[in-house]
Amino acid sequence: MVDSHGNESENRYQQLIKTSPAPINLFDESGEILWSNDALVELLGFESRTELRGRSILEFIAPEFHETAKAELQRVVEEKTSTGPTAMELHRPDGETRSILVSTAPGEYAGQDIGQAVIIDVTERQRVQAELEREREFIEDALDTIQDVFYVVAPDGTLTRWNDELRKRSGYSDDELDGKDIEAFFVAEDTARISESIATALAEGSDVVEATVSTKHGNEVPYEFRKRRLTDGDDVVGVVGIGRDMSDRTIRDQHIRTVDHLLKHNLRNQVNVIQAASSLLESSTTDADRVQFQRIESATERLLSIFQDHHHIVRLLTAEPSPERIDIASLLDKLGPRLQEDHPDATISVTSPESAVVTAVPLLDRAIADLVEQAIQHTETAAPTVDIVVRADESTVSIDVRDDGAAIPEIEYESLAEGDRLSPTFHPTELALWFVYLVVRTSGGSLSVDRTAAEGNVVTLELRRAGKT
Numbered sequence: 001m002v003d004s005h006g007n008e009s010e011n012r013y014q015q016l017i018k019t020s021p022a023p024i025n026l027f028d029e030s031g032e033i034l035w036s037n038d039a040l041v042e043l044l045g046f047e048s049r050t051e052l053r054g055r056s057i058l059e060f061i062a063p064e065f066h067e068t069a070k071a072e073l074q075r076v077v078e079e080k081t082s083t084g085p086t087a088m089e090l091h092r093p094d095g096e097t098r099s100i101l102v103s104t105a106p107g108e109y110a111g112q113d114i115g116q117a118v119i120i121d122v123t124e125r126q127r128v129q130a131e132l133e134r135e136r137e138f139i140e141d142a143l144d145t146i147q148d149v150f151y152v153v154a155p156d157g158t159l160t161r162w163n164d165e166l167r168k169r170s171g172y173s174d175d176e177l178d179g180k181d182i183e184a185f186f187v188a189e190d191t192a193r194i195s196e197s198i199a200t201a202l203a204e205g206s207d208v209v210e211a212t213v214s215t216k217h218g219n220e221v222p223y224e225f226r227k228r229r230l231t232d233g234d235d236v237v238g239v240v241g242i243g244r245d246m247s248d249r250t251i252r253d254q255h256i257r258t259v260d261h262l263l264k265h266n267l268r269n270q271v272n273v274i275q276a277a278s279s280l281l282e283s284s285t286t287d288a289d290r291v292q293f294q295r296i297e298s299a300t301e302r303l304l305s306i307f308q309d310h311h312h313i314v315r316l317l318t319a320e321p322s323p324e325r326i327d328i329a330s331l332l333d334k335l336g337p338r339l340q341e342d343h344p345d346a347t348i349s350v351t352s353p354e355s356a357v358v359t360a361v362p363l364l365d366r367a368i369a370d371l372v373e374q375a376i377q378h379t380e381t382a383a384p385t386v387d388i389v390v391r392a393d394e395s396t397v398s399i400d401v402r403d404d405g406a407a408i409p410e411i412e413y414e415s416l417a418e419g420d421r422l423s424p425t426f427h428p429t430e431l432a433l434w435f436v437y438l439v440v441r442t443s444g445g446s447l448s449v450d451r452t453a454a455e456g457n458v459v460t461l462e463l464r465r466a467g468k469t
Helices: 006-019 039-045 064-077 121-146 165-168 188-204 247-282 287-319 328-344 366-375 410-417 432-442
Strands: 026-027 032-035 083-091 099-109 112-121 149-153 161-164 206-213 219-234 235-245 324-327 348-352 357-361 386-392 397-402 446-448 457-464
Touching: 006 161, 026 039, 026 188, 039 112, 064 083, 064 099, 064 112, 099 121, 121 457, 149 165, 149 219, 149 446, 188 206, 188 219, 188 235, 219 410, 287 366, 324 328, 328 348, 328 366, 366 397, 366 432, 366 457, 386 457
Parallel strands: 348 386
Antiparallel strands: 026 032, 026 112, 083 099, 099 112, 149 161, 149 235, 206 219, 219 235, 324 357, 386 397, 397 457, 446 457
16 A cells, blocks of 8 residues: 555554464565564574565475466566465474465555465364374274164164274175165165164163165165264264174074073973973882982972973073063062061071162062072071172162071182183082072172172172162
8 A cells, every 4th residue: 555654554553463463474576574463483493583684485385386486476476466375384594394275365565566465374174184093094094893783863764874894794895884874784674673663772872673674685684783872062962872783693593592492391301291200119128228209309309499490591681671670578478478478487587778779670589588598508507697788879779688598609700800710620510699699690790609609608799779860
């Protein structure tokens, strides 16, 4: 800008440049710095503006950007055309490199045509972006290495994100997967359940469903899908989850159920036949021989007890019941009297707070009953005593089953925590404690056995206390 008040105009320029928080540079057609502000001085690592005046801006621009900078100098000063923002790099005298965006425009200063540049330092922004990109690549690589399928479904039921495993298992290409309706992946009879499961996850926060996937090539595969609601701030943007191929588990469960039915209809029936025949023979034998028949009866009862525990374990492993809220106090109010009625010679006591709500699978009552019955069966006392003591704190509820019977052999509980050591010579002799352990573990709790007391055992079931609803 040129007028009769050149000094006033220059002062205004200087004041504007000096107070701007953005680095600003005024330069001539050669790139020589005519004026700069403190922000530019700081960006380039100098002490004062006087150190910059008269120097070429090209001294600080990285060599690979010189041709771009010269072309923009010509357009701005000679052709009076604005340019930018243009990405460049600055090399400071101290050796530090800064990434910048430069926007230039033509102008006049002290009666001559000049260029004026406004600079934005994007070094930190690019660093953050690079870090985010590395993090994104790491997450994607991690998702692509898992053997389960990963997916993100929008609220309208269309697929928006997935990992390599989903693409490989489904047989569809990435282009075919993008935006595909989630119902299209399943057999017709399961589509309604899938839509209902997604709606449940969106409304309640999570859901689990089993369904049969139909691949692009027509293969049908059983899957379990676990999903959770996905939010962005206060907005619900979809559901994210994992899908697991259930083929091996389905075959395993079928085998377990088959063996269970086989034992139920053969072993159990044959043991009953042995018991009946033994009773008939026992009635016609001498007292000396009767002892042998009592041994037969004891052995058959033990076999039936082992089978019964096996049957409970099969139910637990194949049905996979979900943990639910259970009030231990209410459970024991019903269980205690029933156990006492079944074992009139024993003394069974219950000590519990008025309420102690835990998160556990529904077979918890059967597990506690098994502990009590095992304690009674393995005692040599004519009138055994079993005390059930419930202790609760803010986060856990502990159930102690205390007896005055013979010490539980270490092999019975050491094998629970050391399953990889199981062998023909290292294994439990019964399944009752193993069943209790599975119930507690499936409930998210822990089991311990204490034999430090002078007499008897203390088996402790520690469970998570349920939150308030």
